[in-house]
Amino acid sequence: MAVKVLILEDNPVARSFLCRVVRESFSDQISITECGDLESARHQIRLTGGASGLHGVDPFKLILVDLELPDGNGMELLEELAQYPATKVVTTLYSDDDHLFPALQRGADGYLLKEDRFEVLVEELQKIVRGQPPLSPAIARRLLGHFRQGRVDGGPGRDSGFTVPGELAGGTAPVAIEKVPDHERLTPRESEVLTYLSKGFTIKEIASLMGIKWFTVNDHIKSIYKKLNVSSRAEAAVLATKQGLV
Known part of the structure; x- marks a missing residue:
């Protein structure tokens, strides 16, 4: 079954360019739906189960x-x-804080600049397969600078409301080790994925080992993060080890 991709972009030239980037980024069979405005995107999403999927x-x-x-x-x-x-x-095209942080606050998993070269965008999208957030280099530098400045000032930085994952901050974020009463809610598949994550396997490698699509592995990881209340594979691995989940 083809992996379904939705591209919401009003500029036809940019939309065609992004289609090429997506097709080049992933080895799976891809089915791309193109939309030029919000209403048409909402319509396509309603056809796939609505906003809750x-x-x-x-x-x-x-x-x-x-x-x-x-x-x-x-x-x-x-x-x-x-x-x-x-x-x-x-x-x-916007790389400023006024667009970046609100987008991350509203649930964006990545932030790419269309002005980047084709090869750069392909490489950044491929990070999804490796379990890394797709961020244009300029955006990654801005995020690091933002939070490092906050540490230098002795405070949390500007009040963006966004907590940077440990993997973006250049190290492992402190993890409060507490008893996790709900860890039994992890499904057998999620437990298997967590085991592989803890051993350092990439999403693509886990998908190959488990015989499933990498997008499916990505879904499992999101569920694991939510259930364990963590935001990176490093935190998940530490918590899983401390709690004897793997």
Whole structure:
């Protein structure tokens, strides 16, 4: 079954360019749906179970979202899709904090600049397979600078409301080790994925070992993070080891 991708971009040339980037980024069979405005994107999402991605309906697994659209702002869609089971990546020309942090707050899993070279965008999208957030180099530097400045000042930095994962901050975030009463809720598949994560396997390697699609592994990892209340594989591995989950 083809992996379903939704590209929301009002500029036809940019949309065609992003289609090429997506096809080059992944080895899986890809089915791309192109939308030029919010309403058409919402319609396509309703056809795949609505904003919650109803069970039994084949949802999009990757959604690329432009911010400035003829009938609104991509931020609106990010908010609406907070519970939608897809990797959501902003693709925009804006690299400033006023766009970056609100997008991350609203659920974006990545943030790419369309002005980057084709090869750079392909490489950044491929990070999804390796379990890393897709971020344009300029955006990654901005995030690191933002939070490092906060540490230098002795405070939390500007009040963005966004907590940077340990993997972005250049190290393992402190993990409060507490008893996790709900760890039994991990499904057998999630426990297997967590075991592989703890041993350092990439998402692509886990998918190969388990005989499933890497997007499915990505879904399991999101569920694991939510259940264990962590935000990176490093935190998940530490907590899993401390609690004897693996």
